[in-house]
Amino acid sequence: MSPETAVTTMHIRRFDLKSRILHGIVMTTFLGLAATGLPLLFSDAPWGRALARLFGGFQGAGLVHRFFGAVLLAAVVWHVGDALWRAFVRGERGILWGPTSMVPQPRDFVDFFQQVRWFLRLGPPPRFERFTYWEKFDYWAVLWGTGLMGAAGLVLWFPQAASRILPGWMFNVALFVHGAEATLAIGFIFVVHFFNGHLRPGKFPMDLVWFTGSVTDHHLLEERAAQYDRLVRTGELAALVVAPPTDAQTRKGYVVGTVGLTLGIGFIMLILYAVL
């Protein structure tokens, strides 16, 4: 990076307000769901009881859990509805396929292959588009997980109603799936997503793009060369230039991000303490 380009830093919008609010909702409810669900998942751990008591016992924890679950489910349903509406009603086909789509496509496999090659020092890093393969994995994992856990959660929330269409042993399956999927989700988000998105060298201690919504142009070029080239080529880049985040905004982002990261890592430590 030459000094001239550094002076003319541009801030490029990556996430619109809707997406940032969605990440905020998912993040808040996910942490809340983990805090209120972990005591049940690790009921034999010494901290399980204390954590449950923090929310006023299992009933209080259950109430908070169902509240967050309902909010997350509503947010995800709204998001899916919004995406489908944009794709099929407004005709934004880019949502369904292409460089701006979340849908996995051949280039992701090429990217992954190149990334591994780069890990092993056998080639240059891949030139990523708007969404990398691990980001797509995160996205679909959350979507799939929320759908499955939401469904299982609703069965457990309304057992009498559920038993009208499902046999009672589905409660066993629902509780098991809810817990197993939670293990997967908590482990994935608080370790893999935290590392990929925030803690890895180059991002450490955190990436505030989910909060500010923008990245600098040289960051974009470095991390998503293919997207940068495409935006320059099509002339879309200029339309995406936004004002740099204010200091206050950045500060707030760091505070919220630190709380989130700390809680998440804290939960992982509790789990490790219980398991090991």
Added chain:
Amino acid sequence: MRTLFRVSLFTGALLLCAGASGAEQSVTPPANDDCLACHGDPSAKRANGSPVAFDETTQKTFAKSKHADVACVDCHQDLAALEEFPHPDSLAKVNCGTCHDTAQEKYSKGVHAQARRNGGMLAAACVDCHGKHDIQGAAEPSSPTNHQNLPSLCAKCHGNQDIIDRGHIQIGNVAAKYHDSIHGKALEKSGLVVAPSCVDCHGNHAIARKTDAASPVFRRNIPATCGKCHTGIKQQYDAGVHAAALQKGDSRAPVCADCHTAHAIQRADTDAWRVGVAAECGSCHADVVASFKLTFHGKVTELGFSRVAACADCHGAHEILPASNPASLVSPGKLVATCGKCHTNASASFVRYDPHPNPANYRRGRVLWWANRFYWAVIPACFGFFGLHSLLWFWRSRKNGGRS
């Protein structure tokens, strides 16, 4: 002859004591007055200078005691035959069995007498419980052997750590446990005299070890002992599978004390008790409790909250029957009603829930088995894949000076 002797002694004592004990002479029988001629004289001293006279309390309590009309020499028989007075400082041991032969016979079979025969002289003898000159009938409210005072009486030893240690009392401080138990609180705090004290379960003179088949606290006798008061529960217990096993001689079959404990019995509707009961059942039914802990019921219970079903809520507490018995709360015909105690509107479909799931048992629940298999494959695969991915990335980025 004895009377003559007493009269002559009395005359001699009068000369010596010069009417100093005149007040007592009018209320005590003459025979005992002879003794009081010395033992009522504050100025009479032994060779070592200690006073001979009974203190005032002893004199008063003896007068009110069950033995007020008994002659001194009836108990202190060695003095009856003695001709020379004053008598030696040390007297022969009083034998209560002279009169109380039945009680003494029972006592001689009990643990206290056994301990004393084996040299454990800390073990209670007659006087340790009944007192000496102040002896009272158990009906007297102030008697140490009165029902309400018995727990404190036994606690003199069974609540005294020093005696427990020195006397090698293996059961430990049972008095403290009893004191905090539902029985102890009822009797000692609430004055509820129907609540049992020590002797109601252990007997009094012939207290036997719990290993003694004749003891009321011997394993097989415990239901009958508790059933003396808890008649209704005894009937339920007798109808259940545990009583049947006990009758057959299965020593593992639980009796009252296994779940409720012997001395520290608590209310069965407290959170602590309800939460702890699964552990009791689990001491035999380990696999059943392990599967219970996989359920919402089990997990909430394990967290220490009692609002959800634990063992007894579904299986019953005392009249526990196998599911194959139509009278059992968990028999197919009764499941809807049993689950319905909490889950109003529980249906036949609802009760197909497995309250003791085993994900490793394919026949018990196929979908659960597959779900278990699936996640046991997916979770390690996912964490393994991305764990390696992250490690490689970390390693590569560090070598690359922080480039992503």
